[in-house]
Amino acid sequence: MSTVRGLVSVLLLSLTTLFWGIPLVLLTLLKLVTPGRRLRRRVLDGLHGVALAWIGSNLWWIRRWLAPDLETRLPDGLSRDQWWLVLSNHRSWTDIFLLFLALHRRLPMPHFFVKRQLIWIPVVGLAFWAMEFPMLRRLTREQRARHPQLARRDREATERMCRHAQERPIAIYNFVEGTRFTPAKHAAQGSPYRHLLRPRAGGTAQVLSLLGDRLGGILDITLYYDNPAPTFWGFLCGQEGRVVLDARRLAVPAWMLHGRYHDDPDYKERFQTWLNALWQEKDAWLDSP
Template sequence: MLAYLLLIINIFLVLLNTVFCSVMICLTAVIKLVLPFKALKFYATKLANVMMWLWATLNLKILSLSNHVEWDIQGGDSLHKDGWYLMISNHISWADIVVLCSVFKDKIPMPKFFLKYQLLYVPFIGMSCWALDMPFMRRYSRGYLIRHPEKRGQDLETTRRSCTKFKHIPTTVVNYVEGTRFTTEKQKHQTEYNYLLPPKSGGIAYTLAAMGELFENVVDVTLAYPENQETPFKDMLMGKMERIVVHIDVLPVDERVRGDYFNDKPYKRQFQKWLANIWAQKDQRLKVVYQRTDD
């Protein structure tokens, strides 16, 4: 009964926090639309980012009151708030967004996520993410693109437009390269990894093509909830979250990630191999984490 009471209380508090911060962010967006000077628009953008930082900080406070979490955070000591970063991460649950924002809110610029276009219509969340200049992506199947070739390259153009707005203020762009949340059912349909889904290189390539010259580093994050593997977000809201593992690798932006992914086939193969190697190491790291839990 206590767990379900915490669930109701935490949902209410998180929703209240989300609505308040979303409204404030949307007000800054209106200000940006009507302000005539670029300098004032710049400060309005910074204010919106501060409100996102406040959202992450309050969420962490709310959830810390009901969860006694053992945080296992490794790496990331060289990061700073005045840089531009491309962050890649495995994706397990809605809890990932809360964790990433909580861990990195004081280390680097507030993360900006690539979102599915459908999320634009979620009350408060969609509008606030739009106000924060987060890219909303339309994903088309191979069959759809064959029937509608005019849609090819639209995601790249959307990414370029969004990333243009990031060039004037330090930004962290987050890409969940698996393209969807991990589940054991989805994992059954592939044999490459034990704890991950195969990475999709196109999303990172879009971002690098749009603003690769700005990124100081690629921040590779490995997330795990060893004692709460099945329903981490629900467990977090019910006060049952026990341990959160966050492993951070800071990778250079070098010749392995610089190139024309869409027209240079040798580079494309090299890039895919680079990403596959990162994912293989991540899978091995997760194996160690989960074996420790089983023992």
């Protein structure tokens, strides 16, 4: 029965993606030939509307067909009229839909830092590109040292998103660990945390320095799964069990607003210390959610 549930879930997800993919492709083609940023912004508003409709359609059947056991703990004061930076740990592709379940229509249009390879996913990759999500290479320290021009392109992609974000409120979601948690990755990193991978600070610091004075706050989210090895297929089969999504609202410290993470070693060290402390608190919470 669980396999049948999973297959039906895949069918429903595919149907909503194909249905909303038609206006997505048409608007993307229109955006390519539209002159001027002001007119392209109107097309982009249409693309955002399509994306929100795709999210809403999927949440409709997820709530009714899968009825996930999700316990949400949200702070007061969330608004669609403010800019937000959302930080979260990362366990599974399921995380994205859980964030949507908790925050859809409570925050403005979501923008994700996404891996560049995801551009090849049919329809979804096109949506990432058309809506100007920063598509990053997630380079290792050694790769950044050998190819600094690639790291610079990633920073430029983030700068473009933040520059365009000043036109309208958005919520920027960042899975700060850069990849999904697995025991093998945890061991390979020598992570000092029991339940988390090491956080990467660069993208977060860049957003805060470029948009910090506009942000309504930082939304720090911790995801806990009863299932020690969650998978997206397990979620589609309705087998993940209880999940807790705990969110707390953090103010943006004044010292973050004007720093240059990649050029100022003192600022870089201070920011990494702040993020590590945040991850230590998150790790302790995961001991007893």
